[in-house]
Amino acid sequence: MTTATTAPVPHTTVRPRHRWVVLALGVAAQAAFSAMFSGLPVTGVTMRADYGFSTGQLGFVIGCLGLGVAASDIVWGLLTDRFGDRRILLTGLISTGSVLVAMAAVATPADGTGVWRLAGFLFAAGALGGSVNGSSGRAVMTWFSDAERGFAMSVRQTAIPVGGAVGVAVLPPVASAYGFRAAYLTLAAFLLLTAAATARWLRAPGEPAPTPEAAASGPSPLRRWDVWRVALAGALLTVPQFAVLSFAGIFLHDAKGAGAAAAAVAVVTAQLGGGALRIWTGRRSDRGGDRRTYIRVIGVVAAVAMAAVAVLTHAPTPVAVLALAAAGVAANAWHGVAYTEVAVLAGADRAGTALGLAGTTIFAAGFLTPLLLPVLHGATSWPVVWAAAALAALAAVPLTPGARHR
CATH class of the missing domain: 1.20.1250.20 (MFS general substrate transporter like domains)
Structure with missing residues (x-):
């Protein structure tokens, strides 16, 4: 029928x-x-x-x-x-x-x-x-x-x-x-x-959509504060991510006298572990979990992990490497749920605009972080640099909108 x-x-x-x-x-x-x-x-x-x-x-x-x-x-x-x-x-x-x-x-x-x-x-x-x-x-x-x-x-x-x-x-x-x-x-x-x-x-745009949804209505994602909040929270979570990726090697070389192998362990662990955690959080959020809650939890975990790096700056090198790797894993885990949430908020017909906004804020943070943290390091110290990254992750928690019933 x-x-x-x-x-x-x-x-x-x-x-x-x-x-x-x-x-x-x-x-x-x-x-x-x-x-x-x-x-x-x-x-x-x-x-x-x-x-x-x-x-x-x-x-x-x-x-x-x-x-x-x-x-x-x-x-x-x-x-x-x-x-x-x-x-x-x-x-x-x-x-x-x-x-x-x-x-x-x-x-x-x-x-x-x-x-x-x-x-x-x-x-x-x-x-x-x-x-x-x-x-x-x-x-x-x-x-x-x-x-x-x-x-x-x-x-x-x-x-x-x-x-x-x-x-x-x-x-x-x-x-x-x-x-x-x-x-x-x-x-x-x-x-x-x-x-x-x-x-x-890839299916041509002129063909019917495989998952038809109602046409978008209401204001553009660029004029919606809830979309901006998720995008800006992603930008703040990018700070600890790029802090580890950009400066783990320099920190371990300058402060700990470690070679490239130690930095490679920290960065590769952060990348692979963070990628695996992205998939896990994405799958868990599909099973009824609120994606905004996952973003906030990741923000707290990343902040705690980066604070641990700051505290352990003068710890033995293996401990510092482990702390950097753990912080990198946490700081790499939010991407899937954040991008999904910002796209779902906008709706399928305007998902491109919302994802473009998120990309702009996140890549802007990725551009600014390697420029600003060396200035901060020159004026202060490594513990302050890692503490600043922790504060950025923590700031993403209240910025993320409240839980949304799905």
């Missing part, structure tokens, strides 16, 4: 399995972008030597990558809601890959590239690549019901450390052995291959 609420036949036959294909495409797109975003900074030593930059110039150039993302994410979110996730995701993947191909052609050390040219290219790569955040998230949001979105979005967010790990493993040896032309072309290949898969398997 056919009723007014029965989904069209094409959907009922494709939805159960194809939503996982869409999730796989979202993971691949996020991982390809993350390989560039996380991998290029790790080539810093080779980049500084090959391009002849000072340390300050290198920091400015690398910072332009994140600045480009922060400057563009809201715009990409609005465009995603206007033109559809497939079109924007393809535009971002192809254009970012093309920028990297252009860099391989005219922005290598052999081309006499200076600070401003490379900074401009990296800003463009970040600004174009930022489209992946909202468009891939909206695609996942569209295909999965609320009972699965926390898990699906958490898996997509876990692609960030996974893709970053690939970039960290591949780019430094490629840049060192074959030069930056090969490094840029390697990243371009990741993005363009993902674009080809997206063109082949």
